[in-house]
Amino acid sequence: MYRPYVLSDEKVYGTFRIVYLFFTALAFHTVLCTSAAHAADRNDYLDSLLKASQVKHLSEDHYWNILLHYKPHSSGRRSLVDDPRFFLAAAGKVDPRAEMEATIISFFEQVQEGVEPPRCTFPARYAWLKEQLSVDESKLPAAQCTKFEEALALINPKSAVLVFPAAHGNGPASMFGHTLIRIDGNAQNDLLSYAVNYAAVTTDRNGFIYAYKGIFGYYRGYYSILPYYQKVGEYNEIEHRDIWEYELNLSEEEVRRMVMHIWELKDIYSDYYFFDENCSFDLLFLLEAARPSVHLTDAFWGKAKFWVIPSDTVRLVREQGLVSVVKYRQSQAKRIHAIASRMASTDWNLAQEVVDQKIYPRTITEMDIDPKEKVRILDLTAELLQYQFARKQLGKDEYVHRFLPTLQARSTLGMQDEDTAVTTVPVSPDAGHLPGRFGIGGGYRTDSFFTELSWRPAYHDLLDQGDGYIEGAQINFMDVRGRYYFRDDALVLQRLRFIDIISLSPRDAFFKPVSWKVNTGLDREIMSGGQEQLVYRLNPGGGFAYKTDLLGIVYVFLETDLIASDELHDKYAAGIGASAGCLKNMTDRWKINLSAAWISYELGDVHRSMKASLAQNYMITTNTGITFSLSQEKTFDYNRSEASLMVNLYL
Amino acid sequence: MKITSLALVISLLLVFVVGTAFGADASGEARKNTGCGLGTLIFQDKADNSTVLQSLQATTNDILGNQTFGITSGTSECKQPSKFAKNDRLIEFMVANMDNLAKEIAMGRGETLEAFAELLRVPANKRPEFYQKLQANFAQIFTSENVQLAKVVDNVVTVSSY
Numbered sequence: 108m109y110r111p112y113v114l115s116d117e118k119v120y121g122t123f124r125i126v127y128l129f130f131t132a133l134a135f136h137t138v139l140c141t142s143a144a145h146a147a148d149r150n151d152y153l154d155s156l157l158k159a160s161q162v163k164h165l166s167e168d169h170y171w172n173i174l175l176h177y178k179p180h181s182s183g184r185r186s187l188v189d190d191p192r193f194f195l196a197a198a199g200k201v202d203p204r205a206e207m208e209a210t211i212i213s214f215f216e217q218v219q220e221g222v223e224p225p226r227c228t229f230p231a232r233y234a235w236l237k238e239q240l241s242v243d244e245s246k247l248p249a250a251q252c253t254k255f256e257e258a259l260a261l262i263n264p265k266s267a268v269l270v271f272p273a274a275h276g277n278g279p280a281s282m283f284g285h286t287l288i289r290i291d292g293n294a295q296n297d298l299l300s301y302a303v304n305y306a307a308v309t310t311d312r313n314g315f316i317y318a319y320k321g322i323f324g325y326y327r328g329y330y331s332i333l334p335y336y337q338k339v340g341e342y343n344e345i346e347h348r349d350i351w352e353y354e355l356n357l358s359e360e361e362v363r364r365m366v367m368h369i370w371e372l373k374d375i376y377s378d379y380y381f382f383d384e385n386c387s388f389d390l391l392f393l394l395e396a397a398r399p400s401v402h403l404t405d406a407f408w409g410k411a412k413f414w415v416i417p418s419d420t421v422r423l424v425r426e427q428g429l430v431s432v433v434k435y436r437q438s439q440a441k442r443i444h445a446i447a448s449r450m451a452s453t454d455w456n457l458a459q460e461v462v463d464q465k466i467y468p469r470t471i472t473e474m475d476i477d478p479k480e481k482v483r484i485l486d487l488t489a490e491l492l493q494y495q496f497a498r499k500q501l502g503k504d505e506y507v508h509r510f511l512p513t514l515q516a517r518s519t520l521g522m523q524d525e526d527t528a529v530t531t532v533p534v535s536p537d538a539g540h541l542p543g544r545f546g547i548g549g550g551y552r553t554d555s556f557f558t559e560l561s562w563r564p565a566y567h568d569l570l571d572q573g574d575g576y577i578e579g580a581q582i583n584f585m586d587v588r589g590r591y592y593f594r595d596d597a598l599v600l601q602r603l604r605f606i607d608i609i610s611l612s613p614r615d616a617f618f619k620p621v622s623w624k625v626n627t628g629l630d631r632e633i634m635s636g637g638q639e640q641l642v643y644r645l646n647p648g649g650g651f652a653y654k655t656d657l658l659g660i661v662y663v664f665l666e667t668d669l670i671a672s673d674e675l676h677d678k679y680a681a682g683i684g685a686s687a688g689c690l691k692n693m694t695d696r697w698k699i700n701l702s703a704a705w706i707s708y709e710l711g712d713v714h715r716s717m718k719a720s721l722a723q724n725y726m727i728t729t730n731t732g733i734t735f736s737l738s739q740e741k742t743f744d745y746n747r748s749e750a751s752l753m754v755n756l757y758l
Numbered sequence: 759m760k761i762t763s764l765a766l767v768i769s770l771l772l773v774f775v776v777g778t779a780f781g782a783d784a785s786g787e788a789r790k791n792t793g794c795g796l797g798t799l800i801f802q803d804k805a806d807n808s809t810v811l812q813s814l815q816a817t818t819n820d821i822l823g824n825q826t827f828g829i830t831s832g833t834s835e836c837k838q839p840s841k842f843a844k845n846d847r848l849i850e851f852m853v854a855n856m857d858n859l860a861k862e863i864a865m866g867r868g869e870t871l872e873a874f875a876e877l878l879r880v881p882a883n884k885r886p887e888f889y890q891k892l893q894a895n896f897a898q899i900f901t902s903e904n905v906q907l908a909k910v911v912d913n914v915v916t917v918s919s920y
Contacts, residue, residue: 294876296872296873297869299847299873334850334854336854336870340858486865489861493857503798507796508903510860511903514860514861514896514900515864515897517864517865518863518896518897521866522867526867
């Protein structure tokens with residue numbers, strides 16, 4: 108256990124011996140003696156610290172587990188950090204006690220020129236041990252932590268904010284959102300603060316490789332600190348995501364502790380897993396380092412749930428009483444809509460014409476219209492130009508050539524009382540329904556009554572109440588339904604959808620996104636003999652959606668469908684077809700989805716299928732609801748009608 | 759279709775779709791700055807270009823370990839303004855925010871403009887006047903499409919004569 112120290116000590120004595128041989132004894136005798144005496148003192152002091160740490164069982168302390176990211180593993184503990192440089196003991200990853208002793212020993216290392224000693228690279232460990240063991244710093248070799256002190260002075264941590272860039276509707280890569288932490292210092296303006304981010308570092312461009320490596324931990328996750336304005340630009344303006352800022356009630360001392368721990372993680376990697384050891388999970392260690400009395404990582408680690416959804420972590424942080432104020436920062440897309448909503452829709456064209464260089468920006472200022480409307484037109488023009496440039500729809504020269512004259516024209520209109528881009532703040536993501544859904548109910552399907560149980564671990568269905576979620580975005584994972592049919596006394600698996608994504612992104616005057624869907628899993632379908640059989644299905648589609656006052660979101664899809672089963676002729680059927688529907692909020696609590704689909708299977712077991720349904724959901728409380736569905740289908744030549752009523756609990 | 763190949767298809771698809779769904783947190787540096795003027799942001803391909811294919815593309819993150827702690831300044835290649843004390847944070851801020859700054863100066867309000875005023879150490883009570891002066895002199899600040907940020911700062915100092 109003491110070996111590293113003994114070895115380095117021998118080296119020191121060896122050096123002294125050579126010195127002794129080269130110089131006459133007397134002049135250096137005193138020096139040597141005091142040195143040796145100091146070394147002996149230090150040895151005694153180290154022993155006493157090590158002993159004290161054992162007596163106090165410090166290596167089993169909760170805070171030591173937090174700082175080293177230790178979690179229970181088989182009979183012992185194991186750190187989730189994978190970088191060997193994070194550990195001072197060779198077995199530090201799995202041996203908390205050896206790591207603690209190596210850390211204490213490291214305080215006594217002679218400081219080398221130009222090398223930051225462990226005390227400086229692991230300031231949180233040092234500070235905590237110093238406090239726990241009442242370390243007398245004067246008995247340690249002096250150390251100047253220049254780099255750390257400089258960073259600390261620059262960040263000057265005073266308070267912290269948990270930042271949640273919400274999902275953007277159309278990209279599955281962001282559908283769950285992300286979390287980071289902002290550290291606020293002296294700057295009044297939030298943009299000038301620093302953001303702490305945990306992310307996987309990858310250079311892979313291939314989505315398949317990326318997904319595979321991400322799920323199985325082939326990427327390395329690193330912490331980074333960047334100016335907050337960079338992150339805001341990235342999320343608000345490039346990805347068009349709203350940002351939620353949860354101000355934390357951490358004290359200055361607590362935030363300082365967090366920054367010390369962040370410093371320890373500088374350039375340190377952990378294997379990154381999309382599902383659990385992801386951005387949101389790892390940030391929780393930082394919050395625990397700040398305030399060890401909160402238990403955040405344990406709420407996810409080692410639980411039956413093997414995934415960590417960012418909004419869940421936000422919810423947990425809020426439940427643990429860490430959040431004081433919630434702020435909202437709207438995306439550029441929302442800003443564009445907010446400005447447009449204040450204008451006469453006929454004036455949208457004017458902005459578009461300036462964008463397209465059909466009229467000069469100056470012309471707007473000379474028009475005989477309300478000065479406020481001129482401001483809105485030019486504000487909208489500027490935002491649209493930025494948007495098109497970000498999307499590479501405009502080259503740099505074209506963009507600047509239009510952008511600058513627009514701003515020049517705008518500047519001549521002076522200040523306006525109204526902030527054109529102010530929008531209403533939606534419900535925050537942590538206030539929506541919980542992502543798991545358990546349902547119980549029953550109904551009637553041609554010829555037989557049934558009871559049904561359903562379970563979906565995550566995340567949001569088109570019919571679920573939409574507060575806190577992106578409108579028109581559905582992601583269901585592992586949606587499983589079992590039924591008991593009374594007539595046949597049969598228990599059947601009705602459905603096991605591994606994944607079911609629908610992204611309805613309404614097209615409007617400014618944005619022209621493509622909506623899409625994909626689902627795959629097991630479904631019960633009617634066979635050529637009329638019996639119903641479990642089939643494997645893969646059903647992707649693409650289309651358009653529009654938002655209307657009367658019908659809500661109206662959508663059409665062109666889709667393909669592949670089903671496979673031993674009961675099918677040729678064991679499969681592949682077809683092409685279309686679907687359409689409308690999704691509308693009747694009231695704040697009542698939502699309906701009316702839809703119809705038609706598929707013509709041209710390959711394998713050739714047949715047609717038509718389905719229509721009216722599904723309604725009524726929210727009783729945030730986490731309880733009732734779903735009532737009616738459907739009618741005709742597949743091969745068989746008709747089936749179905750009605751069902753389900754009570755849903757979100758958990 | 760045999761069960762094994764079926765299982766393979768399912769698992770591959772699952773890996774693909776699920777993986778991209780959880781992959782949001784790997785988006786790192788979304789843009790790189792190459793220049794010191796307007797419109798100098800180069801955007802990397804992101805996963806949200808509104809088509810199915812692009813939606814399924816991965817977001818990527820090319821940051822290297824030694825660049826992850828971007829708290830120390832002085833890396834900007836842009837010229838320092840002559841009429842304002844050397845201030846690396848100001849330069850870095852402007853490199854990243856030139857377009858928004860120009861927009862908000864023209865509008866006379868905004869968070870970027872406020873941050874700019876703070877970096878220039880304009881006292882809080884003088885800021886409304888400061889914003890007003892900048893807006894009124896927009897054409898004297900952003901003198902051309904190729905104006906460089908050092909020149910912008912110098913022009914701001916001149917027109918605000920503070």
